[in-house]
Amino acid sequence: MEPTTVLPIISLLSLVSVEYGGWALLGFLTGRGQLGEFREQFFRAGHAHAGVLLVLSLVYFLYLDRTGYSNGIQWLAGLLLLAGIIAQSGGFFLHLARGQKDRSSIGTVLTRVGALLIAVALIILAVGLL
Amino acid sequence: MSPQSRRMAGLLLILLPAVIYGGVSILTMLIGDPSYAQNDLRQDLWRAGHAHAGVLLVLSLVTLRYVDEATLSEGMKRVVRHSIPAAAILLPAGFFLSVASPDATKPNAFIYLAYVGAVSLVVGLLVLGVGLIRGRRRASEAA
Numbered sequence: 001m002e003p004t005t006v007l008p009i010i011s012l013l014s015l016v017s018v019e020y021g022g023w024a025l026l027g028f029l030t031g032r033g034q035l036g037e038f039r040e041q042f043f044r045a046g047h048a049h050a051g052v053l054l055v056l057s058l059v060y061f062l063y064l065d066r067t068g069y070s071n072g073i074q075w076l077a078g079l080l081l082l083a084g085i086i087a088q089s090g091g092f093f094l095h096l097a098r099g100q101k102d103r104s105s106i107g108t109v110l111t112r113v114g115a116l117l118i119a120v121a122l123i124i125l126a127v128g129l130l
Numbered sequence: 131m132s133p134q135s136r137r138m139a140g141l142l143l144i145l146l147p148a149v150i151y152g153g154v155s156i157l158t159m160l161i162g163d164p165s166y167a168q169n170d171l172r173q174d175l176w177r178a179g180h181a182h183a184g185v186l187l188v189l190s191l192v193t194l195r196y197v198d199e200a201t202l203s204e205g206m207k208r209v210v211r212h213s214i215p216a217a218a219i220l221l222p223a224g225f226f227l228s229v230a231s232p233d234a235t236k237p238n239a240f241i242y243l244a245y246v247g248a249v250s251l252v253v254g255l256l257v258l259g260v261g262l263i264r265g266r267r268r269a270s271e272a273a
Contacts, residue, residue: 005262009259009262012193012196015255016252016255022248023245026178026244029175030236030237051185052185055185055188058192059192
């Protein structure tokens, strides 16, 4: 199995769940139930980051295919990126469920860890393209 | 890249400056228009409109690279090539037009365009996803 043919499929199908989140968010903004400002901010951040990072992943896989990496390294890099995206944006949702305003929480820690994973994946790709 | 995909990509690139124009307009209003700065709902939806226009146009451009590789009939490829860009227009149009009036406190019926766009996006994504899965099967059978 080629990682650069399997992983984009996961990204595309994940985008549908981002849309479901956006659907819910629009409901909150236009008056069906109120989230409150703190939760709304983090919901928006989670939704926006998930969406834009999944688009990034689709571009990433196109370039990953151009590196000379073995399938094993490509799997590692691609899964690292996807894990980072889930952690980074999922952290925002965890924070709105478990965290408090102006305090760090397990959610914000997860967001930072995810950002780190994404950075590592991006560096692996950059090195492979050199 | 197929000629159909390339033509759509060109069209989308020509549309992108409209997103920049929208961003400049929103920035100007945020800074200089007190009535805009006070209307939270309008700010929420226009920000959403600008963000979705930008990110969905980029998504459209990227998916055009994948469509040509998918195992789909020509008709289904056409569906994918049009439904994702259509969402990039319908979602923002719904967000912008639903609170076009400066003193709107509730979105008007144009907000349904956003839902239509969302459905169009889901259809495009699912068809493309299925097309790529089928392509993978075919490739592994050939190998």
